[in-house]
Amino acid sequence: MSIYRQKPQYTSRPTLLHRMGTLLLFLLLIAGLASAIFLFFFRGYVVDTPDGPRLEMPFLAKETASLPTISNDVSVTIPDKDTNPMPEPLHAILLSSDSIMEKTARTEMQNAGCNAVIYDMRTEDGSLHYVSDLSLAIESGASASLPGLNDAIHDMNETADLYTIARVSCFPDSKLTEAKPDLALCRASGATWKDASKGAWLSPSRDEVQSYLLDICRELSALGFDEILLTNCAYPTKGTVSQVDALGDESIDVLSVTLEDFYKEMRSVLAAQGVHLSIQWEQPPESESNKASSGQTLESLVLSADRVWMDLDYEEAVNVFSTQGLSYSNLSLVSILENPGKSSFSWALL
Secondary structure, rough: OOOOOOOOOOOOOOOHHHHHHHHHHHHHHHHHHHHHHHHHHHHEEEEOOOEEEEEEOOOHHHOOOOOOOOOHHHHHOOOOOOOOOOOOOEEEEEEEOHHHHHHHHHHHHHOOOOOOOEEEEEEEOOEEEEOOOOHHHHHHHOOOOOOOHHHHHHHHHHHOOOEEEEEEEEOOOHHHHHHHHHHHHHOOOOOOOOOOOOEEEEOOHHOOOOOOOHHHHHHHHHOOEEEEEEOOOOOOOOOHHHEEEEHHHHHHHHHHHHHHHHHHHHHHHHHOOOEEEEEEEEOOOOOOOOOOOOOOOHHHHHHOOOEEEEOOOHHHHHHHHOOOOOOOOHHOEEEEEEEOOOOOOOEOOO
16 A cells, blocks of 8 residues: 655745735734724814814813904893883872773873872782783692783883883782692691681792792783782781791791791892882780781891881881891882872882
């Protein structure tokens, strides 16, 4: 048996040209991979210039902070909402909502010898005299529903030389407290507390209550009122207030801080809208046996209000501040009167 040994097969060595081609292909692959990585991570630093694309790296940039820059941004000027100057002294008259629809506000104001008009936009039962988009106002039935009312209010507020004030009763509210009893001031038993007029009150300490009132005033600002007057903006002091559970648990300081914080937030909200804030002072009870506190202090009004309205004549109002050592130079005192007062003092006919 013959055994044949297979001859080894030899291959020719690669030529120089073949080696160079292989090296070139390898370099092209490396370059392509590097380009892909570069474009992925640094594509935001390649900018077009008149001389072609250019790489601008933050760490290679020269210091230019001290050099002036040219901006092509168009500046937008936001117009001041307060187109009507704040009358001083103020001579205001309360008008019925009929004058809004009938467009007689300016005539009635001039006939009364006044320079401002007041409208009840939220009454003591919680009713709103405009159409609100707020869910609480709609659910409680507080919102007005008259078609075209808001348009008429807005048109009135745009009337030249007509300064308008929206009066807002804050915490008395029989409508919302009926819909949401958990927001009401309650007795120790949990039942809703009622004042001498059988009306319920919202709890000033509840965030939801404060937010509701702030939103109402935002809506009134959007309707074009120049000023918001807050009334009943304190804890109740009349009636069987000793039965109010919250007033028994909280100290006078806590009540005062609650109201002061609310006033400050209201001032901030309205100032952003170019609207002035007025707050009516709730006089302390005359009876010494009634130790209830409204929580409202003149100091808080001085800090937050543009005007303080008082159910006193001007001399009496000044005396109230003087006896407490308070300065009222930065705000206006408005006397609530039944008949026109002196032309040199601020007064309102309510």
